[in-house]
Amino acid sequence: xxxxxxxxxxxxxxxxxxxxxxxxxxxxxxxxxxxxxxxxxxxxxxxxxxxxxxxxxxxxxxxxxxxxxxxxxxxxxx
Amino acid sequence: xxxxxxxxxxxxxxxxxxxxxxxxxxxxxxxxxxxxxxxxxxxxxxxxxxxxxxxxxxxxxxxxxxxxxxxxxxxxxxxxxxxxxxxx
Numbered sequence: 001x002x003x004x005x006x007x008x009x010x011x012x013x014x015x016x017x018x019x020x021x022x023x024x025x026x027x028x029x030x031x032x033x034x035x036x037x038x039x040x041x042x043x044x045x046x047x048x049x050x051x052x053x054x055x056x057x058x059x060x061x062x063x064x065x066x067x068x069x070x071x072x073x074x075x076x077x078x
Numbered sequence: 079x080x081x082x083x084x085x086x087x088x089x090x091x092x093x094x095x096x097x098x099x100x101x102x103x104x105x106x107x108x109x110x111x112x113x114x115x116x117x118x119x120x121x122x123x124x125x126x127x128x129x130x131x132x133x134x135x136x137x138x139x140x141x142x143x144x145x146x147x148x149x150x151x152x153x154x155x156x157x158x159x160x161x162x163x164x165x166x
Contacts, residue, residue: 011100018104022111028161029115032154036122043126043142044149048156056153060160 035059119150 039055048056127142128135135143 011097028154028158029118031161032150032157033118033122035157036150036153040126040149040153044123044146046145048149048152053156056156057160060157061163064161 031060031063034063119147122150123147 035056038059039052123143123146126146127139
């Protein structure tokens with residue numbers, strides 16, 4: 001990307017795109033931190049056990065389920 | 079990362095902000111976010127690998143730290159894929 005070619009509209013589009021990416025990265029980072037604490041209980045080895053990687057994957061997907069339940073709960077309150 | 083301050087600097091209040099300055103600001107924000115992750119990862123691996131701090135970091139402790147960093151990056155990938163898989 002050549003920075004000198006940016007005009008305001010392009011800058012805005014670029015910012016929105018980066019904002020979305022940052023939000024996604026933020027969520028992945030937050031979840032990694034939480035799921036790491038839940039799933040990795042022993043000292044880290046040279047490879048994840050199948051249980052550990054399954055736990056990490058499940059942890060992320062269950063978090064999404066939880067988000068859905070909370071959203072529905074809030075909607076039903078309105 | 080604070081995008082709102084960047085957006086207002088790039089658009090509204092000062093539309094003629096030099097692009098170079100804007101990109102510098104953007105880069106420093108990225109570096110800040112990166113440094114934050116770095117500090118967090120240090121905490122995680124310190125908890126796992128240095129359970130009884132001695133007078134220096136032992137060989138097994140330093141190899142634990144490098145394994146820990148590798149595993150944490152791998153964990154980030156697993157979590158990311160799990161999220162995107164569920165989103166589709």
